[in-house]
Amino acid sequence: MNSLHDIAEQLISAKNILLYPHVGIDGDAVGSCVAIAGALRTMGKKAYALYEEEIPHNLSFMTEDEEGEPYFTCEPDIISDDDLDVSIAVDCGGYDRFKPYGEKFKAAKVTLCVDHHGTSIVTEEDGTAHGIADYSVIDPDAAACGVLVFDLLKEMQSMTEIKLIPDKFTGEALFAAITTDTGNFQYSNTNRKCHEVMAELYDWGIDANKISVEIYENERIQEVRIRNRAMDRMTVTADGKGAVSYVTKEDLEEIGVKAGETDSVVKVMRAIGGVEIVAFLKEKDRNVIRVSFRSKHSADVAAIASKYNGGGHKKAAGCTLYMPIEEAVKIISSEVEEALKEL
């Protein structure tokens, strides 16, 4: 594994840089890319993040620089292969995580990776560990990639005369990265270091309240409506320890729900006191049912998901069932009850 000094050195000596956030982009990936690309542009370099899908609307407040130039593009040829000095994977470290830009990534003279996902670390037979890039910093102890980017920017600042930080806009991008990836400083990845970074970001002039309103008080009404429908339909089992709900394709179309807009359902279900396991089923298509599981304390929902060729973590997992929605609801309800018996 390399140091942030190595990463900083490569970025500073490059002219044209592309950044690669992960598919299913989130606040950490957007904020980290914006902070790095912003600093590179301040140094007079050409820097863009490659991303094919739409950026979630509650993160769009930071996707352009002060001149109105977007930080994100889906066009890999914005920098030709010949001109591409550096490719840097941000908040991810596997080619499948920034599809369809794997070939573009490799075309750069130098490849870099800054990430906090342990799954991005490749361990060789001799025990040495590295990432996919020529220079990788992958630190699973970092609560967010934004925490690493904070240190990277300080490192870069120490190596140049150009003023990169403290900078309000950059600080707000890093705040967005950290608040979203720690679930508002509530998840178990939250630690001393990320609060230290937050304390320092206040010296950069951030308006954390303004950014919080952008991120968290920006639901589309459709998101509220579909969550309400799911909550109205929720059934509670096993003395209040299990909760199961679902929405149909018809619901989604009638209300006009976009991708990701049912994500809050499992959160609200799990927030009920006494609930240990929740399952939410979404009919993506006839006989294609996506199931999301969450557990609150000790229950292992990855074990349920894996029975249906799914996977995930102990407290957050998912699988897909190929059957009518009514049948899937019955099966998952009894799986939840079974799992609760074993607690």
Next chain:
Amino acid sequence: MNSLHDIAEQLISAKNILLYPHVGIDGDAVGSCVAIAGALRTMGKKAYALYEEEIPHNLSFMTEDEEGEPYFTCEPDIISDDDLDVSIAVDCGGYDRFKPYGEKFKAAKVTLCVDHHGTSIVTEEDGTAHGIADYSVIDPDAAACGVLVFDLLKEMQSMTEIKLIPDKFTGEALFAAITTDTGNFQYSNTNRKCHEVMAELYDWGIDANKISVEIYENERIQEVRIRNRAMDRMTVTADGKGAVSYVTKEDLEEIGVKAGETDSVVKVMRAIGGVEIVAFLKEKDRNVIRVSFRSKHSADVAAIASKYNGGGHKKAAGCTLYMPIEEAVKIISSEVEEALKEL
């Protein structure tokens, strides 16, 4: 105004101490009381917080010490007037804020106050400022009273050999105080100092995730049901800038809703993107309608509330209307539309 050293000195020289949190107790008041009373008990003193109502169930995890002795009691004579060395108002600083214990408070040999509400500061004609107590520390710059208590405990620790801190349980009470009063580090009172305190609390061994689950993933199902009913009934006006909803007494009784369990409705309403003003009406009794207003950015909802003898802040206000609920909904809806025209 005094210093935390003065407060510490008085607490350390006392034997029997009563604490006075405010009515409508919240996470900051509970956590601050628990942290102070816990330290005092560790020093072998008798310390209780006087509180008449039920403590909200999501804060009850911290209301007893390790021996199972409650920190809170409604019984003022748990320490007789003669034995009462110190009364300390916590997270409040006016007699009306800890009714019905005003007389008990005054019965102590010495009275203290630790608070962060500017409204607790009494300014004399000659410009000098003080609180209601013999020794008061009232610091409106503190994001939470818990931040002041953190410094108070450090001060007390510097004055005694007994180990008060670092202590996991005390740290978790202070985390509860800070996370609730800053709205999860989102409100505009959040600042550098409170993140510095948080960083240090991690050295005390706090499990912030466990406490967050206790506080935020502990809704009663009735709370979910009433919110859902309100959200189903919500009407959106003025191009999505206004949102109004209501629940009837019949709704509240049918679902079995307790006091405070409709508080989340205005939060979820305001979290809708584009919404600037929300109003939520609750039929407390026939022809007694409690109205809660919230605004997101610049709208002044206190101005609306004051037209109906209510009050509050620019972004959070309330009033009571004495009329049938249907009529109240109509009046408030047009008030919201009017206010939005003026933006």
